[in-house]
Amino acid sequence: MKRILIGSAWLLAGLGMVSAALAQEQVTPDRARANFARTIELAADDVRHFPPPPAGFRDERSGISHGRPETMGYDSVVTGTRREALVYLPPGYSRDRKYPVLYLLHGIGGNPHEWTGYVRAPIVLDNLLADGKVQPMIVVFPNGRALADDRAPPADRVFTAENAAGFAKFERDLLESLIPAVQASYPTETDRKHRALAGLSMGGGQSLNFGLGHLDTFAWLGGFSSAPNTKPAAELLADPEGSLGRQPAFVYLSCGRKDGLISVSQAVHRHLKAHGVAHVWHVDEYGHDGDSWAENLYYFAQQLFR
Numbered sequence: 001m002k003r004i005l006i007g008s009a010w011l012l013a014g015l016g017m018v019s020a021a022l023a024q025e026q027v028t029p030d031r032a033r034a035n036f037a038r039t040i041e042l043a044a045d046d047v048r049h050f051p052p053p054p055a056g057f058r059d060e061r062s063g064i065s066h067g068r069p070e071t072m073g074y075d076s077v078v079t080g081t082r083r084e085a086l087v088y089l090p091p092g093y094s095r096d097r098k099y100p101v102l103y104l105l106h107g108i109g110g111n112p113h114e115w116t117g118y119v120r121a122p123i124v125l126d127n128l129l130a131d132g133k134v135q136p137m138i139v140v141f142p143n144g145r146a147l148a149d150d151r152a153p154p155a156d157r158v159f160t161a162e163n164a165a166g167f168a169k170f171e172r173d174l175l176e177s178l179i180p181a182v183q184a185s186y187p188t189e190t191d192r193k194h195r196a197l198a199g200l201s202m203g204g205g206q207s208l209n210f211g212l213g214h215l216d217t218f219a220w221l222g223g224f225s226s227a228p229n230t231k232p233a234a235e236l237l238a239d240p241e242g243s244l245g246r247q248p249a250f251v252y253l254s255c256g257r258k259d260g261l262i263s264v265s266q267a268v269h270r271h272l273k274a275h276g277v278a279h280v281w282h283v284d285e286y287g288h289d290g291d292s293w294a295e296n297l298y299y300f301a302q303q304l305f306r
């Protein structure tokens, strides 16, 4: 009898895993490779929305003030561990004023240093601020992998269900642990109009999934080269006019026209367009890479908190 019970428990657990897998595609290296290799079909409106940025927009400039990067620790209700996020404090940062906050999320194999490293987000932001093109803002680069071991995994364990699950679990970490910790540690505005969420690839999918589901928390959303973790458009925004009508948000979508994942972003763009929901759709000439992400941060940041 005992054996039979154990057996049926396994059977039930197995069925549960099958239905979860059907709802959300299994994440495996082969699936990811196939997704990156999807046929790219461009429509007439899959074009640049912004002209290319000025030369040097991503190069460190001398003679201007630079923002200050620092690390903050916080306790996660999701992992039960102490986690870390990078925080960019803008040039001229002062505790005597209150700042809007942009949360900027990394990709499936990355960590917060992806944005601050090769994408060079702090340099893009310093240059924009020096030219008076952005509002002074605090930018938080979280670790979007809410697992007890949240280090970037070795290459052969990037496209695994476990790693991908950490990115889904980050929703609660962000809303219940990180945002309150940021607001307790820094002088921030705390209403939705002063909070933005954007990310690249896996982080783009997280931003759309979490942001459109929490329009009470975020009024500014950006998905750059969003990955297949993005919910299907009709699920992401079941009632676009209704939900965005009640709580308007600036929605920014971008992708490179050489990026095999572009169908993910196209589907969201087309859904919004079909429902008459205003948004930015910017298709550039890049692939799934830092050149696209740096440029899109350049455009996106200029729209924020106006």
Ligand code: FER
Residues within 6 Å of the ligand: 027, 031, 032, 033, 035, 036, 106, 107, 108, 109, 164, 200, 201, 202, 203, 227, 228, 229
């Ligand atoms: C996938 C292909 C790519 C996928 C995720 C990615 C969840 C993410 C890529 C990135 O973050 O750079 O099939 O499945």
